[in-house]
Amino acid sequence: MKRIELKGAINVRDLGQTKNEDGKIIPLGLFIRSDSLRKITFGDKFKLKHKLKIKTVIDLRNHKEVEEKPDKKIRGVTYYNFPLIEEVADGITHEHHKHNPSNMPGLDKLYAEIVVSEFAINSFKKIFDVLLNLNNAPVLFHCSVGKDRTGLVTMLLLHLLDVDEKRIAKDYLESNVACIPESERVYERVLEKTMNTTLATKIRETYIVDIKYLNAAIEAINERYGSVDNYIKNVIGITDEQKAEFKSKVYSYK
Numbered sequence: 001m002k003r004i005e006l007k008g009a010i011n012v013r014d015l016g017q018t019k020n021e022d023g024k025i026i027p028l029g030l031f032i033r034s035d036s037l038r039k040i041t042f043g044d045k046f047k048l049k050h051k052l053k054i055k056t057v058i059d060l061r062n063h064k065e066v067e068e069k070p071d072k073k074i075r076g077v078t079y080y081n082f083p084l085i086e087e088v089a090d091g092i093t094h095e096h097h098k099h100n101p102s103n104m105p106g107l108d109k110l111y112a113e114i115v116v117s118e119f120a121i122n123s124f125k126k127i128f129d130v131l132l133n134l135n136n137a138p139v140l141f142h143c144s145v146g147k148d149r150t151g152l153v154t155m156l157l158l159h160l161l162d163v164d165e166k167r168i169a170k171d172y173l174e175s176n177v178a179c180i181p182e183s184e185r186v187y188e189r190v191l192e193k194t195m196n197t198t199l200a201t202k203i204r205e206t207y208i209v210d211i212k213y214l215n216a217a218i219e220a221i222n223e224r225y226g227s228v229d230n231y232i233k234n235v236i237g238i239t240d241e242q243k244a245e246f247k248s249k250v251y252s253y254k
Contacts, residue, residue: 029138036143156228
């Protein structure tokens, strides 16, 4: 895993250098996770296009988010929008100015709801159709903050590549390096505006990651489908042959 510095995005990293259970290492420059690209600069575009050589961007935000806060497009890059949630969701899409804390479910509940929803499963199928074809690589995938929906896709991708749970958790929690400072700024802004400590605290919690959130998604998968392996194979529809071919291509990629 390697952090990538951009001026217009704060939570960007390459999944390369991650080691799997067999000691094989994901190469740098294949899969990059990020927050949204709506604030990237001209210099960021140059870096993404010419240094990181991004070919494909997958936007995991819903259609309203994309319409209101569109990515800044990079010429020559193919864009897909595969939302994991259909509507605005408190704690995920971060439109807090009009929300009551009593209506904000925990992120653990939201994660669990996402992975078993038919809407998200249909999007996961499309996402992995793109990811499994390395002709699309390097691929950058993102949501709004780059931690929740992006974290779920990353968990499934790393699991598919036989990365163990501890390393998956380590990557997931790495988002806090970028997110904790922003969460504190949000807390102060909301508290100053509303004088509501409960609301400010709940909103701050949605700007960070906690392993219990990711574990809730995995537990929901295990409860309904038996295992993440079963989910990938029988729900997303990636066969054993496709998995083996994908792993072979990734770990031999140059």
